[in-house]
Amino acid sequence: MNHAIIIEGYGTGSDYQCANEIVAERLTEILGEEVHYGCAHIGEPKIEDTIAEVAEEGPDAVVVVPMYFAESGYTVGNTFKRFNADPSTRRGRMELGGKQVETYVAKVFTSFPEMHDFFTKKAEQYAPDKSKVGFIMVGHGSRTGENSSVVEGFGDRLRSLGYDVVCCSNEFAKVTVEDALKELASRKGEVVVIPMFISPNHHYREEVSVKLGLSKDMSSGTVSVDGKDVKVMMTEEIGISDGVTPIILKSIRESGFL
Numbered sequence: 001m002n003h004a005i006i007i008e009g010y011g012t013g014s015d016y017q018c019a020n021e022i023v024a025e026r027l028t029e030i031l032g033e034e035v036h037y038g039c040a041h042i043g044e045p046k047i048e049d050t051i052a053e054v055a056e057e058g059p060d061a062v063v064v065v066p067m068y069f070a071e072s073g074y075t076v077g078n079t080f081k082r083f084n085a086d087p088s089t090r091r092g093r094m095e096l097g098g099k100q101v102e103t104y105v106a107k108v109f110t111s112f113p114e115m116h117d118f119f120t121k122k123a124e125q126y127a128p129d130k131s132k133v134g135f136i137m138v139g140h141g142s143r144t145g146e147n148s149s150v151v152e153g154f155g156d157r158l159r160s161l162g163y164d165v166v167c168c169s170n171e172f173a174k175v176t177v178e179d180a181l182k183e184l185a186s187r188k189g190e191v192v193v194i195p196m197f198i199s200p201n202h203h204y205r206e207e208v209s210v211k212l213g214l215s216k217d218m219s220s221g222t223v224s225v226d227g228k229d230v231k232v233m234m235t236e237e238i239g240i241s242d243g244v245t246p247i248i249l250k251s252i253r254e255s256g257f258l
Contacts, residue, residue: 001102003257004036004059008047008079009067009198009239011039016200018043019067019239026245031258040078047082055097062096063255064105065248067198067239069139070150071108080105106251109244110150116157118243119194122235123163126192134164134188136180138208139196141169148173151196164188170203170211177211181232185225191232198239209234 005027009020020037027035038050045053054062066079079085083103085092092103109115127133135158139151148169155167164187168180184191193212195204206216212232213223219234238244252258 001060001257002058003061003063003255004054004057005031005033005063005065005252005258006047006050006054007035007037007065007067008040008050008082009037010041011043012199012201013042015202016205019199019237022240023065023067023245023248026242027249027252030245030249051082051096058097058099059101061102061104061255061257062094063252063257064103065252066105066108068108069110069196069198069239070147071111072147075105075108102257104255104257106248106255109247109251110238112247112250114247114250115154115244118238118241118247119154119158120161121243122194123158123161126233126235127163130162130164132188133190133192134166134184136177136184136191136193137165137167137196138177138180138193138204139167139169139173140203141172147196154196170208177208181212181223181230182225185228185230189230191230193232193234195235195237197237200237200240204234204237 007020007024012018024035024037036050036054038045038047040047064083066075080087084094085103085105090105093100094103137151137155139147151167155165158165166180166183168175168177197204214221222229222231
């Protein structure tokens with residue numbers, strides 16, 4: 001079946017390369033076909049322009065990859081609606097370029113069990129000695145709590161493996177970045193920060209870094225917490241990590257169109 005693949009994400013500020021573009025480039029190389037991408041809110045190209053571009057190719061089916069941290073009201077109310085797909089089956093049909101095409105909205109990559117392996121490998125990489133290193137898993141935060149609950153789920157899994165993990169949010173949540181750092185600093189000399197963000201953005205690289213006691217766009221350093229020197233290292237956003245590419249590819253193949 002002649003198909004097209006579209007990466008759809010929220011987007012990010014102009015100072016940073018969007019995960020939509022990064023993931024599309026990687027998948028294009030792996031699959032040997034162009035993978036399109038578009039931004040639903042911030043940045044270019046707009047998702048509407050990407051859909052128009054894909055329409056000119058005349059595909060019989062479209063696979064949409066939602067590059068969001070969690071499947072939420074935003075995805076259901078926007079992505080599924082945009083591609084006329086049923087949230088229960090993830091499938092639908094829409095008019096594209098003057099003809100009816102099949103559509104499939106893939107699962108968000110964080111919903112796959114393989115993500116637990118992803119975080120376990122990251123923890124093993126940065127904390128070969130669990131007694132010395134603690135982890136902060138920081139999410140964007142949400143007024144409804146959906147974001148925080150997903151972050152906590154991954155945190156619980158690492159805790160079950162013996163890692164010291166504190167989950168927090170940049171905004172909209174009770175546990176702040178400063179709270180998380182203070183708690184871990186009371187028992188660890190090194191702290192690794194895992195950003196539960198999709199794209200590089202000012203929230204993480206400019207706001208969270210400062211809340212950790214670092215300068216803007218500074219990813220590591222020694223900070224003072226209640227008079228104690230603590231080494232802090234910020235890892236890259238999960239959406240641009242090579243480790244999630246196979247998971248995203250799996251989500252695409254579940255469509256059955258390729």
